Amino acid sequence: xxxxxxxxxxxxxxxxxxxxxxxxxxxxxxxxxxxxxxxxxxxxxxxxxxxxxxxxxxxxxxxxxxxxxxxxxxxxxxxxxxxxxxxxxxxxxxxxxxxxxxxxxxxxxxxxxxxxxxxxxxxxxxxxxxxxxxxxxxxxxxxxxxxxxxxxxxxxxxxxxxxxxxxxxxxxxx
Amino acid sequence: xxxxxxxxxxxxxxxxxxxxxxxxxxxxxxxxxxxxxxxxxxxxxxxxxxxxxxxxxxxxxxxxxxxxxxxxxxxxxxxxxxxxxxxxxxxxxxxxxxxxxxxxxxxxxxxxxxxxxxxxxxxxxxxxxxxxxxxxxxxxxxxxxxxxxxxxxxxxxxxxxxxxxxxxxxxxxxxxxxxxxxxxxxxxxxxxxxx
Numbered sequence: 001x002x003x004x005x006x007x008x009x010x011x012x013x014x015x016x017x018x019x020x021x022x023x024x025x026x027x028x029x030x031x032x033x034x035x036x037x038x039x040x041x042x043x044x045x046x047x048x049x050x051x052x053x054x055x056x057x058x059x060x061x062x063x064x065x066x067x068x069x070x071x072x073x074x075x076x077x078x079x080x081x082x083x084x085x086x087x088x089x090x091x092x093x094x095x096x097x098x099x100x101x102x103x104x105x106x107x108x109x110x111x112x113x114x115x116x117x118x119x120x121x122x123x124x125x126x127x128x129x130x131x132x133x134x135x136x137x138x139x140x141x142x143x144x145x146x147x148x149x150x151x152x153x154x155x156x157x158x159x160x161x162x163x164x165x166x167x168x169x170x171x172x173x174x
Numbered sequence: 175x176x177x178x179x180x181x182x183x184x185x186x187x188x189x190x191x192x193x194x195x196x197x198x199x200x201x202x203x204x205x206x207x208x209x210x211x212x213x214x215x216x217x218x219x220x221x222x223x224x225x226x227x228x229x230x231x232x233x234x235x236x237x238x239x240x241x242x243x244x245x246x247x248x249x250x251x252x253x254x255x256x257x258x259x260x261x262x263x264x265x266x267x268x269x270x271x272x273x274x275x276x277x278x279x280x281x282x283x284x285x286x287x288x289x290x291x292x293x294x295x296x297x298x299x300x301x302x303x304x305x306x307x308x309x310x311x312x313x314x315x316x317x318x319x320x321x322x323x324x325x326x327x328x329x330x331x332x333x334x335x336x337x338x339x340x341x342x343x344x345x346x347x348x349x350x351x352x353x354x355x356x357x358x359x360x361x362x363x364x365x366x367x368x369x
Binding site for chain 2: 016017019020021023024025026027028029031032035036038039040042043044046047048049
């Protein structure tokens with residue numbers, strides 16, 4: 001009998017596997033030439049694209065252009081007027097904006113000061129400690145209620161298991 | 175794909191796409207389209223379905239590209255997405271029907287029948303060769319798990335390690351099952367192997 005070494009057997013096995021592989025892939029499916037283009041055209045806009053550095057090029061360029069334009073505008077408009085009057089106009093605009101914010105929120109600075117005085121009267125060391133105790137005890141109460149419910153559910157499952165096992169034993173006895 | 179792109183690892187191409195060079199995703203498509211379409215064809219047995227599903231897979235991969243973990247191989251990831259998509263597609267094709275006399279199979283389950291998917295269209299004629307039919311028939315007759323491994327190895331061109339990672343199976347088990355699957359295929363395709 002021809003003596004075959006383990007390496008011979010392995011080699012034959014490899015050749016066999018290789019021949020099988022060649023047979024299996026002998027009828028490949030040709031890829032549609034337009035497939036790649038179709039995939040690229042169908043790619044949707046995705047969230048991570050916004051984080052890509054290149055995605056910010058246009059907005060940054062637009063911002064730079066805006067700032068350059070604003071600077072040019074300020075420089076050319078400031079040429080015929082004094083710098084102080086321009087600064088004064090900008091300060092007035094800022095004040096108008098701030099006042100408008102406060103007015104639209106319904107509160108004036110005086111009201112905030114009033115609240116501050118009231119809190120100063122109420123908030124002593126004793127009241128703060130008492131408030132803390134109230135909060136902690138409320139959480140403890142809620143936690144104990146939730147734990148109690150979970151314990152009841154667990155006990156119900158265990159009971160159901162014991163009843164089920166008892167039924168099985170009964171049936172085996174039949 | 176440019177020569178430079180051919181040499182770049184998948185992970186580098188992914189990084190470039192995430193940095194904003196969307197066109198580099200086309201290089202990844204070019205690299206994997208043939209393997210993916212052939213892999214899907216062997217499971218779905220329809221060329222158009224394989225192309226359509228491959229396109230869906232690439233879109234899904236693109237959408238999730240920022241979640242790709244470069245510690246793992248890109249090939250394993252894309253084929254996992256493809257595998258899940260193929261299984262979903264196959265499940266959709268399954269038709270469950272109840273016989274009129276209410277008889278079910280031995281396990282008490284309604285009988286199921288997978289809708290055949292005749293391969294029509296411009297590539298249909300290529301599938302009509304005797305050898306092609308024999309190959310596909312032999313693959314179809316394999317048990318599902320063996321069929322998956324054969325298709326991943328020979329058409330998806332994944333390595334044993336990649337298959338083991340994808341299937342979450344020990345390497346030894348993958349090799350054993352592949353060996354067994356090849357033995358079954360050799361028996362069925364013996365006439366063509368002796369040519």
